[in-house]
Amino acid sequence: MKKLRLDLPSGIAGDMFLGMLIDLGADIGFLQKIVRAVAGNSADLKAEKVLKNGIEAVKATILFNDRPADECEELSISRNFSSIKEIIEKSEFSKKASKMALRAFEALFSSEAKVHGKSVEDIHLHEAGAIDALGEICASAVAIELLEIDSIVHGPIPIPYGSVKCAHGVYPNPAPAVLELLTGRKIYSVEQKFELVTPTGAAILSAWAVDDSNAEMKLLRIGYGAGTMELPQANVLRGSLLEKTHSSEKVMILESNLDDVTPEVIGFLIDKLMQAGALDVSVAPVIMKKNRPGHLIRVIAEPSMKENLSEIIFSETGTLGIRFREENRIFLERKVETVNTEYGYVKVVSSKYGAKPEFEDCKKIAEEKGIPLKKVEASALASILHFNIKD
Numbered sequence: 001m002k003k004l005r006l007d008l009p010s011g012i013a014g015d016m017f018l019g020m021l022i023d024l025g026a027d028i029g030f031l032q033k034i035v036r037a038v039a040g041n042s043a044d045l046k047a048e049k050v051l052k053n054g055i056e057a058v059k060a061t062i063l064f065n066d067r068p069a070d071e072c073e074e075l076s077i078s079r080n081f082s083s084i085k086e087i088i089e090k091s092e093f094s095k096k097a098s099k100m101a102l103r104a105f106e107a108l109f110s111s112e113a114k115v116h117g118k119s120v121e122d123i124h125l126h127e128a129g130a131i132d133a134l135g136e137i138c139a140s141a142v143a144i145e146l147l148e149i150d151s152i153v154h155g156p157i158p159i160p161y162g163s164v165k166c167a168h169g170v171y172p173n174p175a176p177a178v179l180e181l182l183t184g185r186k187i188y189s190v191e192q193k194f195e196l197v198t199p200t201g202a203a204i205l206s207a208w209a210v211d212d213s214n215a216e217m218k219l220l221r222i223g224y225g226a227g228t229m230e231l232p233q234a235n236v237l238r239g240s241l242l243e244k245t246h247s248s249e250k251v252m253i254l255e256s257n258l259d260d261v262t263p264e265v266i267g268f269l270i271d272k273l274m275q276a277g278a279l280d281v282s283v284a285p286v287i288m289k290k291n292r293p294g295h296l297i298r299v300i301a302e303p304s305m306k307e308n309l310s311e312i313i314f315s316e317t318g319t320l321g322i323r324f325r326e327e328n329r330i331f332l333e334r335k336v337e338t339v340n341t342e343y344g345y346v347k348v349v350s351s352k353y354g355a356k357p358e359f360e361d362c363k364k365i366a367e368e369k370g371i372p373l374k375k376v377e378a379s380a381l382a383s384i385l386h387f388n389i390k391d
Contacts, residue, residue, distance in 0.1 A: 001150045001151075001243065001333045002147070002148050002149050002150055002220070002241060002242065002243050003149070003150060003151045003152070003153060003241075003242040003243070004024075004144075004147075004149045004151070004152045004153070004239050004240070004241055004242070005152075005153050005154070005155075005212060005239070005240045005242055006152065006153070006154040006155065006205075006209065006237065006238070006239055007154075007155055007237075007238040007239075007240070008154060008155055008156070008157055008158060008237065009158065009233060009234075009238075010158070010196060010227060010231055010233060010234065010235045010236060010237065011157070011158055011195075011196025011197040011198075011201065011227075011237075012154075012157075012196075012197055012198070012201035012202070012204065012205060012237050013197075013198040013200060013201040013227055013228075013237075014132065014133060014136030014137065014140070014198065014200030014201055014204065015059070015060045015061060015062070015136060015225070015226075015227070015228070016060075016201065016225035016226065016227050016236070016237035017136070017140055017201060017204055017225055017237060017239075018031075018045075018060040018136050018139055018140045018143065018225065019047065019057060019058035019059055019060035019224075019225030019226055019237075020057075020058065020223045020224060020225030020236075020237050020238070020239040021140055021143035021144065021147065021223065021225070021239070022047045022058045022060060022143070022223070022225075023057065023058040023223030023224055023225060023239075024147055024221050024222075024223035024239060024241050025147060025221065025223075026142075026143035026146050026147055027146060028045070028047050030142070030146065031045055031139040031142060031143060032044060032045045034091070034093060034135075034138055034139045034142050035062060035134075035135040035138070035139055037091045037092065037093070037138075038087055038088065038091050038134045038135065038138045039062070039064070039069075039131045039134050039135050040131075042064055042065050043062065043063060043064050043069065043131055043135060044062075044063040044064075044066070045060065045061070045062060045063070045135060045139060046060070046061045046063055047059070047060050047061075048061075050226045052224075052226050052227070052234040052235050052236045053231075053233060053234035053235075054234070055224055055234045055236055056224065057224035057225055057226035057234075057236045058223070058224065058225055058226060059225075059226040059228075060136070060225065062131060062132050062135035062136060064131055069131040069132045069135070070132050072131075078124035078125060078130070079124060079125050079130040080109075080121055080122075080123065080124050080125075081105060081106070081109040081120050081121060081123065082121060084105050084125070084130065084134065085102060085105070087134065088101050088102055088105075088138065089102075091138070093138070093141075093142050094142075094145060096145055097138070097141040097142045097144070097145050098141075100141035100144065100145075100207070100208060101137050101138045101141040103207040103208070104137045104141070104200075104203045104204055104206075104207040104208065105133070105137065105203070106120075106207070107181060107203045107206040107207045108133070108177075108181070108199060108200070108203040109123050111177040111178075111180040111181045111199075111202075111203075111206075112177045112199075114180055115176040115177050115180055132200070133199075133200050136200055137200065137203070137204070140204065144208075147241065149241070151210075152208050152209040152210070153209060153210055153211065153212040154185075154205060154209050154210075154211065154212060155186075155212050156186040156187060156188050157182060157185055157186065157187045157188070157197060157205070158187070158188060158189075158190045158192075158196050158197075159173075159174060159179075159187045159188065159189055159190065159196075159197075160173050160174070160189075160190050160191075160192040160193055160194055160195075160196050161173060161189070161190075161191065161192070161193055162192075162193030162194075163193075173193065173194075173195060174195065174196070174197050174202075175195070175199065177199055177202075178197050178198070178199055178202040181199070181202035181203055181205070181206040182197070182202055182205065182206070185205065185211060186211055192231070192232075194229055194231060220241045220242060220243050221240075221241045222238065222239070222240050222241070223238070223239045223241070224236045224237070224238055224239075225237040225239070247330065247331055247332075247333060248328060248329065248330045248331075249328070249329060249331075250303060250326055250327070250328055250329075251279065251300050251301065251302065251303070251326070251327055251328075251329050252300075252301050252302065252303045252305065252306045252324060252325075252326055252327075253298065253299070253300060253324065253325050253326075253327055254298070254299040254301065254306065254309060254310060254313065254322055254323070254324050255296065255297065255298050255299070255322065255323045255324075256296075256297050256313055256317070256319045256321065256322045256323065257286060257288055257294055257295070257296055257319075258294055258295045258296075258297060258317055258319060259288050259292045259293070259294035259295075260318070261295065261317050261318070265316065265317065266283055266295060266297070268316065269281075269297070269312070269313070269316045269317065270283065272312055272316065273299055273309055273312055273313075276305070276308060276309060276312055277301065277302070277305050277308070277309070278299050278300065278301045278305065278309055279300045279301055279302065280299070280300040281297070281298070281299050281300075282297075282298050283295050283296070283297050283298075284296045284298070297313070297317075299313070300329075303326060306324060310322050310324070332351040332352055332353065333351065333352070334349055334350065334351045335349075335350055335351075336348070336349050336350075337350065337384065339380055339383035339384050340383060341365075341376065341379040341380050341382075341383045342379050343365050343369055343371065343375075343376055343379055344365045344369075345361075346358065346361045346362060346365065346376065346379075346380040346383075347361050348380055348381070348383075348384045350384060355381060355384050357376070357377045357380035357381060361380075362376040362377050362380065
């Protein structure tokens with residue numbers, strides 16, 4: 001699992017975010033095709049290395065007729081949310097990237113609508129801004145997919161002083177729609193009068209990112225996206241591509257010693273606990289008081305499941321007591337894939353260190369085709385290995 005962590009000392013804008021993704025390794029040629037697909041054949045994407053206070057970064061620019069789109073004053077048509085949604089849905093990039101782009105635009109239009117007291121459909125982006133935003137947001141959504149980024153987190157957001165000039169007049173910095181998009185996020189004031197967070201940048205944070213968490217991650221790569229202005233500090237957005245090695249969580253442990261329960265009841269109890277939401281159930285033989293043989297049943301579950309699962313143990317076994325405690329556990333990230341074996345489709349659960357076919361799928365095929373279970377499992381493992389090599 002890969003995570004992108006954003007450091008925002010100079011804020012965030014759409015061009016900075018896209019430039020940072022290109023610096024992280026997103027294919028510029030492919031992204032140029034995306035820009036032309038959503039903004040027309042006259043549009044293009046340029047990416048160049050620049051120095052910002054001694055830090056090398058990528059400056060991404062959406063072009064229209066070989067000029068920066070935000071400088072093309074001759075573009076006078078405006079677009080509403082429906083027209084932008086239609087453009088994105090007709091484009092040929094993946095469903096995942098399309099949904100991401102639409103979420104960002106929905107956030108952008110909704111914040112403007114709330115600020116101006118209008119409906120979302122009454123809000124329009126002027127053509128220059130629409131081309132800029134279309135290119136930056138759609139190319140960024142595709143780049144995130146190309147880099148296989150699963151989640152995005154960010155640090156505190158800098159909020160400057162002063163004012164900004166908008167289409168409707170002069171407003172306090174940041175613009176009202178930007179501040180609306182940042183509601184609920186951690187912010188801090190800086191003694192600067194520049195627009196550090198643009199509407200597109202704020203929409204990206206609002207739709208795609210969350211405040212940072214302290215999960216243990218491995219640092220894979222670092223990318224820098226350059227801003228346009230010359231600031232006292234390096235005007236760059238830094239993105240750190242991280243890989244989650246494992247996750248941790250709190251679990252509830254329920255235990256009880258049973259000395260007068262038949263194996264059939266124990267088997268039924270295991271199935272019922274798992275169906276009710278237990279994460280795992282195990283049973284071990286024990287010697288109890290007066291040398292009576294018995295069983296120790298141990299249930300691992302989410303803490304919220306304690307009462308429900310305890311009631312099942314009480315009702316099915318007749319035990320008079322259950323011990324419980326909260327513990328921490330770490331676990332590897334895993335994914336479930338369906339592979340096509342020579343015998344049929346089988347789900348396979350895989351992690352960083354291995355893979356295991358789902359028993360029930362293998363069992364069903366083995367019974368239907370009259371072949372050994374081990375053959376089905378071996379075929380599934382061979383298929384997942386071939387699938388991963390081919391990818």
